[in-house]
Amino acid sequence: MDAEVLKKYRPYQPVDLPDRTWPSNVIKKSPVWCSVDLRDGNQALIQPMSLEEKLEMFQLLINIGFKEIEVGFPSASQIEYDFMRLLIDGNRIPGDVVIQTLTQSRESLIKKTFASLKGCKEAIVHLYNSTSTLQRNVVFKKGRKEIIELGVAGAKLIRQEAAKTDTRIRYEYSPESFTGTELPYALEICEAIMDVWEPTPDNPMIINLPATVEMSTPNIYADQIEWFCRNLKNRDAALISLHAHNDRGTAVAATELALMAGADRVEGTLFANGERTGNVDLVTLALNMFTQGIDPGLDFSNINKVINVTERCTKIKLHPRHPYAGELVYTAFSGSHQDAINKGMAAIEDNEETGWAVPYLPIDPRDVGRTYESIIRINSQSGKGGVAYIMDREFGYKLPKEMHPGFGRVVQEVADACGDELSPEMIMHTFEKEYLFNSNGFALKAFNVLKRHIDSAEELSSAEVEAVLKIHGQEKNLHAVGNGPLDAFCKALREMGGLSFTLHAYHEHALTKGSSSKAVTYIEIIDEDEEGWWGAGVDTDIIISSIKALLSALNRADNKPGK
CATH class of the missing domain: 3.20.20.70 (Aldolase class I)
Structure with missing residues (x-):
C-alpha cells in the first residue's frame, strides 16, 4: 500500500487497564x-x-x-x-x-x-x-x-x-x-x-x-x-x-x-x-x-x-457459508473431511452416551433441524469415504471398505467430467451403471438349483446348478456341481465358459432402505492378470444376488482398458 495513503490512518488507542480480569473469565x-x-x-x-x-x-x-x-x-x-x-x-x-x-x-x-x-x-x-x-x-x-x-x-x-x-x-x-x-x-x-x-x-x-x-x-x-x-x-x-x-x-x-x-x-x-x-x-x-x-x-x-x-x-439471501445456518455449513467436499465425519458419526451411533464429538462438525445438525443426508456433498475433490457415506445414508448400501477406492475413482471421473457437484441420485445412477446394470459381456438369462445335498456325517454340502448365460452375444447353457450354488456356478463358468478367475471376497446384507425384502451381495474376483474387481448384485433371492454380483465383477474385468 502506498505510504502516503497510509498516512491518512491512525491506530486505535488501547485502554490502560493492566489488571484487566476478563481474559480469565468464561461465559457461563x-x-x-x-x-x-x-x-x-x-x-x-x-x-x-x-x-x-x-x-x-x-x-x-x-x-x-x-x-x-x-x-x-x-x-x-x-x-x-x-x-x-x-x-x-x-x-x-x-x-x-x-x-x-x-x-x-x-x-x-x-x-x-x-x-x-x-x-x-x-x-x-x-x-x-x-x-x-x-x-x-x-x-x-x-x-x-x-x-x-x-x-x-x-x-x-x-x-x-x-x-x-x-x-x-x-x-x-x-x-x-x-x-x-x-x-x-x-x-x-x-x-x-x-x-x-x-x-x-x-x-x-x-x-x-x-x-x-x-x-x-x-x-x-x-x-x-x-x-x-x-x-x-x-x-x-x-x-x-x-x-x-x-x-x-x-x-x-x-x-x-x-x-x-x-x-x-x-x-x-x-x-x-x-x-x-x-x-x-x-x-x-x-x-x-x-x-x-x-x-x-x-x-x-x-x-x-x-x-x-x-x-x-x-429480501436478503443468506450466504451459503454463514455460521450454523448456511446451506453448505454441514457439508464436506474434501475426501479426508468426509472420511473423518463418516467415522465420527459411526462412533456416535455405536455409543449413544458419548457427548457430541464428530470431526469438523462443532454442532449436531439435528439440533438445528438439519438432516445428516446433506452433510457430505460430492464433487471432484471428494474422496472414497464421502461416496460410501452417501451410498449408506441415502440408499442403504454398506459397501465393503475394500470396495471404496474403486467406486470412489468411478465417481470422481464422473464429477470431473461434469465439473459440478453430484447429487445423491447421480451417485446412485453411477453405481447402478457401473455395477448393477453392467451386462455388456455377461448377462444372466436363467438360473436354477437342481439339487442340494448335505452330508451331515462329513459336514459337507453340494449343489447342482444350471444356467442360461449370454456371453458376448452368444447364448450358452451351463451346468455344474459344486460345494454350493455359487461355487457350482463358478465351476461352470470356468469349465464351460472358458473363464479364468478366483473368487476373493464375499459380503452380503439386507438393504436398509427401500424394499426390506431385497438383499445386496458384493463379490471381488481376481482375474488372470491378478487384478481385483468388485461387483454387486441385488435380488429378493440371496443366491441370485450373489450370481449377479459375480457377473458384475466379471463384466467390470472384461471392460478394463486394453482388453
Missing part, C-alpha cells in the same frame, strides 16, 4: 437478548419491510424466544408509528414480551414516541445522542457540556412523560458511537443521565454501549466495557448492554469478550442484518453458547424456518 450463562431486527435491521434494507412483513418478523422473534424487541422508531416515519399501533391495538404483544422504541433527544420526537405507546402495558424507551469526538466536532459542532445538556434534557422530558402514562416505562440510554468517545466522558454523560432517571437495583436502567462503528480489535472493546463497569457509580442499578456492528468483521468476538468483561445484555439482529456490514449476529452468538453446553434461551431448533422468514421479510 446467556445474556438478556434484545432483537433490533425491526428497527436497526429494517432501516438498513434497500426496501424496508411492509406492515405485514414487520408483523411476520415480530411473530418469528417471539417464537424464537426474544423477550425484548426493539420494534421501531415511531417518531421517525408514519409506517413505524402505524406498526406500533398495530401491535398495541391488536393486542399482539405477549405478556412476557417488552417492546422497545428508539428516540433522539428532541422534544417533538419524544412526545410522539409516548403517543405511540398509549395503551401499552410495558415498554423500554431508548434515548440516544451522539457523543464521539468526531460527531461532536464535525456533525454537531458542540462541546462536551452542550452534548451532556442535550442528553439530560431528553432524559428529563422522558421521565416527565413517563409520569403521565399508565404504561410501565423502563429507561435505556445509548451514548452513540461509544467506541469513538473518550471513556471518562462516556462515563460522565451516562452518570448524568442516571442522575435524572434515578434507577435502583430493583428497577435498573439500561446503559447501552454501542460499537456503532467497529474501530478496534475485540479485546479493546472488552477493555472498554470492563473499565466502564468498574468505574460506573451505582453499578448495581444499571444493566450494561452491548450493541456491536461488524465493520471489522469481528462483532461476534467483540461481543463475547465484552460479556466476559461484565456486560449483561446484547442487542443485535438475526444473521447480522444492519447498516454497512451489519449488526452482531444473534444466531451465531446463541449457537456458540449452545455448543458449550449453555442454554442460550433462544430456540433455533428449526433453523430453516428462521432463514425462510428472514429472507422473505428482508
Whole structure:
C-alpha cells in the first residue's frame, strides 16, 4: 500500500487497564437478548419491510424466544408509528414480551414516541445522542457540556412523560458511537443521565454501549466495557448492554469478550442484518453458547424456518457459508473431511452416551433441524469415504471398505467430467451403471438349483446348478456341481465358459432402505492378470444376488482398458 495513503490512518488507542480480569473469565450463562431486527435491521434494507412483513418478523422473534424487541422508531416515519399501533391495538404483544422504541433527544420526537405507546402495558424507551469526538466536532459542532445538556434534557422530558402514562416505562440510554468517545466522558454523560432517571437495583436502567462503528480489535472493546463497569457509580442499578456492528468483521468476538468483561445484555439482529456490514449476529452468538453446553434461551431448533422468514421479510439471501445456518455449513467436499465425519458419526451411533464429538462438525445438525443426508456433498475433490457415506445414508448400501477406492475413482471421473457437484441420485445412477446394470459381456438369462445335498456325517454340502448365460452375444447353457450354488456356478463358468478367475471376497446384507425384502451381495474376483474387481448384485433371492454380483465383477474385468 502506498505510504502516503497510509498516512491518512491512525491506530486505535488501547485502554490502560493492566489488571484487566476478563481474559480469565468464561461465559457461563446467556445474556438478556434484545432483537433490533425491526428497527436497526429494517432501516438498513434497500426496501424496508411492509406492515405485514414487520408483523411476520415480530411473530418469528417471539417464537424464537426474544423477550425484548426493539420494534421501531415511531417518531421517525408514519409506517413505524402505524406498526406500533398495530401491535398495541391488536393486542399482539405477549405478556412476557417488552417492546422497545428508539428516540433522539428532541422534544417533538419524544412526545410522539409516548403517543405511540398509549395503551401499552410495558415498554423500554431508548434515548440516544451522539457523543464521539468526531460527531461532536464535525456533525454537531458542540462541546462536551452542550452534548451532556442535550442528553439530560431528553432524559428529563422522558421521565416527565413517563409520569403521565399508565404504561410501565423502563429507561435505556445509548451514548452513540461509544467506541469513538473518550471513556471518562462516556462515563460522565451516562452518570448524568442516571442522575435524572434515578434507577435502583430493583428497577435498573439500561446503559447501552454501542460499537456503532467497529474501530478496534475485540479485546479493546472488552477493555472498554470492563473499565466502564468498574468505574460506573451505582453499578448495581444499571444493566450494561452491548450493541456491536461488524465493520471489522469481528462483532461476534467483540461481543463475547465484552460479556466476559461484565456486560449483561446484547442487542443485535438475526444473521447480522444492519447498516454497512451489519449488526452482531444473534444466531451465531446463541449457537456458540449452545455448543458449550449453555442454554442460550433462544430456540433455533428449526433453523430453516428462521432463514425462510428472514429472507422473505428482508429480501436478503443468506450466504451459503454463514455460521450454523448456511446451506453448505454441514457439508464436506474434501475426501479426508468426509472420511473423518463418516467415522465420527459411526462412533456416535455405536455409543449413544458419548457427548457430541464428530470431526469438523462443532454442532449436531439435528439440533438445528438439519438432516445428516446433506452433510457430505460430492464433487471432484471428494474422496472414497464421502461416496460410501452417501451410498449408506441415502440408499442403504454398506459397501465393503475394500470396495471404496474403486467406486470412489468411478465417481470422481464422473464429477470431473461434469465439473459440478453430484447429487445423491447421480451417485446412485453411477453405481447402478457401473455395477448393477453392467451386462455388456455377461448377462444372466436363467438360473436354477437342481439339487442340494448335505452330508451331515462329513459336514459337507453340494449343489447342482444350471444356467442360461449370454456371453458376448452368444447364448450358452451351463451346468455344474459344486460345494454350493455359487461355487457350482463358478465351476461352470470356468469349465464351460472358458473363464479364468478366483473368487476373493464375499459380503452380503439386507438393504436398509427401500424394499426390506431385497438383499445386496458384493463379490471381488481376481482375474488372470491378478487384478481385483468388485461387483454387486441385488435380488429378493440371496443366491441370485450373489450370481449377479459375480457377473458384475466379471463384466467390470472384461471392460478394463486394453482388453
